[in-house]
Ligand SMILES: Nc1ncnc2c1ncn2[C@@H]1O[C@H](COP(=O)(O)OP(=O)(O)OP(=O)(O)O)[C@@H](O)[C@H]1O
């Protein structure tokens with residue numbers, strides 16, 4: 519089974535997808551981490567992020583290792599563990615430039631599909647989160663969720679997770695509002711696509727969101743069998 523979880527920044531996609539994967543014994547793929555790892559690599563190589571062809575070539579060349587274990591998600595880029603580095607505000611501020619580079623997207627979507635296929639063949643299922651999973655990467659997903667939360671809730675959540683004083687109010691707004699506006703130019707994650715269920719997490723705890731999506735997953739899994747019987 520493939521569960522696609524898309525939505526805007528700070529809506530809780532990563533925490534929820536990890537929680538659902540852990541509860542249902544599925545693999546987990548954080549596709550945003552792949553865009554972040556390419557950003558890290560491009561900056562390490564001193565590239566101008568506006569040089570779309572050089573950045574796309576970096577995306578094709580960089581060796582990414584992505585763990586799909588929901589309990590121990592680790593990422594390496596060209597052999598360096600970048601699990602923490604890719605969360606740095608410096609990366610968050612630049613990653614949309616990489617994510618709106620269409621040649622980078624082509625390369626990362628190719629890699630994401632390969633990871634998904636392998637997880638489905640080896641373990642039976644995966645929860646994949648990002649912005650374009652239901653609409654582009656895995657349109658055949660058995661369950662498609664658009665996870666939302668209102669803008670104030672998303673900004674509060676992001677603020678709470680960062681160390682006090684780590685970012686200014688302006689940087690926080692940039693990480694949520696400006697980034698969503700840029701990312702929305704290449705992916706549709708603000709309205710539910712055909713067949714997707716919208717889960718508004720504004721007034722739900724993380725556990726409650728995990729409960730809702732796990733239940734939807736069980737229903738989606740049972741649905742083909744119900745039709746057969
Ligand atoms: N339902 C919820 N209620 C309260 N806090 C939540 C909820 N879901 C997630 N959070 C918290 O909000 C913060 C952001 O969550 P998370 O990183 O999972 O969001 P995201 O959608 O993956 O963000 P991004 O796309 O920017 O990476 C985390 O600190 C997480 O613990």
Ligand SMILES: Nc1ccn([C@H]2C[C@H](O)[C@@H](COP(=O)(O)O)O2)c(=O)n1
Pocket residue numbers: 527549550551553554613614617618647648649650651697701705
């Ligand atoms: N499938 C995806 C996943 C992520 N992005 C973009 C959106 C963000 O700017 C960036 C990092 O994602 P995050 O870790 O914050 O979820 O990558 C995308 O365009 N498509």
